[in-house]
Every structure is written in structure tokens, then in C-alpha cells.
Amino acid sequence: MDKKFTVPEISCGHCKETIEKALDVDGVSNVMVDIDTKAVSLSISDSIEMTTVASLLDEQGYTVVQS
């Protein structure tokens, strides 16, 4: 399932890398981070909940805002 959401804290390439790394887990693929629009898009499989994704990002200090 494709998901798209906003992460307001994104500001530079560093953030992009961190998010991509944090979401490098089973069940999450095609992670795309757009710095300008602060948007993250990804595909998740049935084995993983969106709340898990949000908590992965939360651990890194990012919030997920549904758009």
C-alpha cells in the first residue's frame, strides 16, 4: 500500500538520510523523501502498521503529519 505524509522537521539532506535509514526495515519499501515539500512517500506491506512507521520516526525525533 502506498502512503504519503508530511514530516515538518525535515530541513536538509541529513534529515533525508536519517529517515531513509530509520525506515530501512522489513515491510517498508520505496522510501522517498522530498526535502522541499517535507514530504515522505513509501509503500508498506500488510505485515506492518502505519503506527509502527510513525513510532520509528518518532524515535529519531520526527513527527508524522498525515496529509
Add this chain to the structure above:
Amino acid sequence: MNKATQLSKVNETLTLDLEGMTCAACAARIERVVSKDESIESVSVNFPLKKAVITYQKNLNIEELIKKINSIGYSANISAPKEDDKTNYVATFFIPFLSLVFSAGISRGFQSDDAFISYLLGFTVIFIFGKRFHISAFKKIRHLEFNMDTLISLGSLSSVAVSLLPSSNSDMFIDAGAYIISFVLFGKAVEEISIKDSINVSEAIKNSRPQNAKLLSDKNIQIKKVSDLTTGDLIGISPGEIIPIDGIVINGTSSTNEDFLTGESRPIDKSPGDNVLAGSINLDGYLEVEVKDGAVSTYDLIESLILEAQSTTPSIQKVLDRITQFFVPTILALSLFTFLYRFLIQNTDLIRSLEIAISVLVIACPCALGLATPIILYKASSLAYRDGFIFKNFDKLQNVRQLNKIIFDKTGTLTSGVFNISKIDTSDTNLSEDTVLSYVASLEIKSNHPVAKSLVLEAEKRELPLFSSEQVKEDIGSGIHGIVNGTQVLIKRKKGIENILDISIGDQNVSIDLEEDLTINDELLQSIKHHYDISILSGDSSEKVDILAKRIGISNALGNQTPEDKLQYVKNIQQNEKVIFIGDGINDSPSLQQADVSITTSISSQIAQASSDIVIQSGGLEKILSIKNLAAKSSMRVNQNLFLAFIYNTLMIPVAVSGNISPKLGALAMAMSSISVVVNSSRKLTN
């Protein structure tokens, strides 16, 4: 409430040094992650200072916290309390000195047939004292990179290798290796001392900067040290001033520039309730700010900026690294070639071939290299300070010599910047001159404009009382307004006529005629013109600029320049050549940052000082020539030193390749180059 909870309520503060932050968002992330811990009361991460100030309850597990920060990609360490930065010459030079004594002992040992002692001394110097060079060289070599450390490590290790060969007279080579290490250690020590000294110099800069804040209490302004401010203090910040400490706006509206801190160059509007950051610049309105809990001050910020400037590697060092990048492989190849030629073609025996090949490596290492630049840098920075200016890094100083285009912002740089009052016209009112000036100065004291400063100065001269003022807002380039003593006061430049101020106090209108002090030292200007192509960009009217330009014979002079115009002008010139910009106002900071070298004076606005590469502390225009002179002299001396450091050893390379080098000859080359470098460096730098 039981005792345990009472105890745990006691808050402590912890300061962490952070590494790895790349932008302000990183700081925000760390704050978010850290603040999740329940024992944390508050956390404030400062990006430019690379520090986090954390208030916590006693039961916080600090190690866990640090681990947590590390886990999101940064590294945190507990800040060490500031050590006593008194320069300790004895401690700094102890190891180099010991190293030199040991090295001198080596030949002694061999002479008295006490080879064991010699080897012990040699090994101590090369392997223990010189450990850091080998480690650094090894790290580089893994990536096939070479630098000075490679050369030092290679030379000294080769000397050990050649001295261990079972051959007659080559054991003496080990002292060459030991000398290499010793001399370089000496160079490093000089460098260290010079950095420490320039930190002391920057202490002096800091002290000369307005590190004071205007502390406001009931209708009374008091000047207080920023470091003495406490939570809840109310301070006043005029336009153009750097906000000295984190806080919350209580009164006034303005916009601030946080470019310094966040890279965001757009002005950010501030009104009561908004946070302001230490180190950002208050642009156009007078603000009253309440000091925040756990606030960071610009005091620390400026220190970190200066340290950053000093820790940038001068490009001479980069040139040197480029030379060694080429030099080291060449020497390695030459050494290998020598070995192969001897062993395979000339059928020299293996040991002798090795000995000759390694002696090439030893001899090629210019041990005075480490001394060549630090001494000169040190002398240049202390001379500059004594002469009344400070350069933030050595390369910028060098640029002053190479460039020949200067742009002046006329007000306050070419001229004295002082305005005299020629007339106060109160004819339409019942106000006295002194009353008018009292009201005007009460408003203008909150501005940093040269006109404002001149008016306040005049009020001070006349010993007039100043009133409290509120809702003060400056319209940059045109005027200022606000409420003084309950009366609305508006000061504006008269349209079209530069030197007349239209003033309304309540419903009464007055005007003040000003006269700018245009005294310029012509002789001085001529000698600057001799070296530099001068342009003038001024915010004043074209007419006025033309008059001045004609009088001093400068053809490139433009008036009515906005900050954007100036910036564009600088950018245009930069397409063809590099440029020096000399300015002093808030308006000039974008151009100062854009220019290849920027110069300002210590009486300029803080933002101008912060944006500039060179700050003239005392004196005026004549310093430009001193700066140029110092730049030329120091650059020449460094080049001479580099030449002297290389020449003797390079001359010895053919001798080594031919197999005729003796340890004595090697030592001679080392000694000659080091002595020449030291002697050349100790000559007086300026005349």
C-alpha cells in the same frame, strides 16, 4: 511528599558538547529526543555552539541519555569545564626539548661505543614522541593519500630501518630520524602556542566588543554585563545590535535576521511573545526582551566563531599538502628505482642496495617543514594585533595583498562619520532647542545610525536629560519614530534634501540641519589610490556622493545605493575580479559577506564586525596599507621558509641516490635547513 521525591525534585544542569549537527533541524531533533526522558526538565540545543544545555532531576541516567543521542546519529560528550587557558610554555615545549636532547645524545652514544643507549634514545624519540605522526600517516596511506605526516613518518621510520641494517657506518642514520621528529615537534609546539595566544587575542576582541546589555528596570536603563544577566531580566535591544542572549519579546516589534544561526536569510518578524535567539540580529525595531531560563548568550557564540575562523587550515597548508602529495610518491619511486638499479643492474649486494635506497627516503624528508609556517603565522597575528587590527584567518590577510579593487561605503569609512548640528529650527513652536534635542536624543539613543549617534553625542555634550521611550521603530535609511515621555515623536529625513531632519514632537514641527564632517586625509587617500582601484557605493544621495567623489578624484562613485544594489554591484565585479569591501553599517553586512575580503572598524555595528574578515581596532584608513604590508611580508617569508626547508634536502637527494651520502652529510642538511628557517623567521617581519 516523602523525602525521596523531594530530593528528586532538585534540578541539576548538564552541558553536552555535540558533534554531527548539520543544521538547525538537527538541533530540534535532539531536543525532541532528549526531552522524552521523564527526568528532563528542559533542554536547549544550540546549533552554532554545538552545545546542549539540559536541566534534569537527580535520577537521570546521563550515560543512557548520551547513548540515546548517539543512536540518532550524533555524538555527545559532557562538556569539560573551561580549563585554565594560561599559556604554559614550559609544558608545551617540554617534550620537543626532551626529544631534541635525546636526539643529540644518539651520536654521543655511538661515539662512545654505547650503541644500546643510542638505539634506546632513538626509539624513544621516533616511536614514542613521534607516535602521532605515524598514526596519522598510516590513516592517510590507507586511502593512498600523502601529507606532511607521511613524509615525517616515512623519513624517521626509514632511518630506523637503515640503522638496523648489518652494515658498517649506517647506524648513525637513526639520529637523522630522531632530529626530524624533534624539529617537527618544535614546530607543532610553536603552532600550539600561537593558537593559544591568538585565543588570548580574541579574548581581547571580545572584551572590546559591546558585551553589555541594556538592563531595564522601572524607567531606568542600566548597563550590565551579559554574563551577569539572570532569568527574568528585561533588556533593551536597539536596531543593528546582535541579540545578546536568548529571550522572549515583551515589548516592541521588529524583525530579526537569524542567518548566522539557521542559514535563513529572510528577516523574521518578531512581536511580543516571540522567542529571539542569541546571535541573531535585531534589524529595524527596538525590542524589550525578557531573558529566558537556561539562555545561551552571544558571548559564547562569538568565541566559537572566532575559534572556528582560527581552526580553518590556511591555504598555505593546503599548498603544502599538495606538494607532499606529489613529493612523497616521487621520492618513494626514486627510492625504489635506486634499489632496483643497484641490485639488479649494478649487482650491488642486497644490504648495500637497501641502505642506499632507504637513505634516499631519510634525506628527502625536510625536517624544517614543520617550522616553516607556524612561526610566521604567529608573528603575523601578534604584529597585527599590536598594530591595531585583527584578521580572522591568514588566507583573508593574504587576499588583501593580491586584490586591487576596493569598494568603500563612504559614510563613516572614508570620512569620520560624524555629523555636526548646524541649526535647530524651532521658529514655529514654543519649544527650546534643548527640549527638542532632549526628545530627539531620547529616541535616537535606540538607533545605531551615524546620524543618531551624532545627535545623542550632542545631547550628551549639552548635558541634557533623556526620557524613556516606547514603541520605537526605525525605518532603515529614512527615519525613526516612537513615543517619548508620552508624546509621539517622528524623525524623518527631509525628502530630497539629505542633511535636514523633519521632526514632529506631538503636534509641533521642528527641523534640524546637519553638516557631515567630510575631513579626509588626502595624502593618505592618494597612497591608497596608488595601490588600489577605489569605488564608492553609498546610501547617500547621488548629488552628495558626486561632490565628494570629485573632491577626492574618484570616478567610480554611486549614490542612492540600497543594500541590494551594493550586493549586486559586488557580485557583478566578482564575475571578473575579486574585491575588498570596506563598510560599517547594518546595511553593509550582505556585501561584507559577499566580498572576497571584508574590512570593518571596531566602532561599526556588531553585525558588520561579525560579517567581516578583518576588523580594524584602532586607527582608520591608514591601516589598509599596514594590512597590505603585513600580508605581503608574511607571505614572502613563508615562501622563503618553504624554500629553505626543501632546498638542502633536495640537493642531497642526488648524493643519496649515487650512494655517497653519509650520516654526517645528512645531519648537516637537516641542521642547515632548520637553522636557516629559524633564522629567517626570527628576522623582523615589518619595518
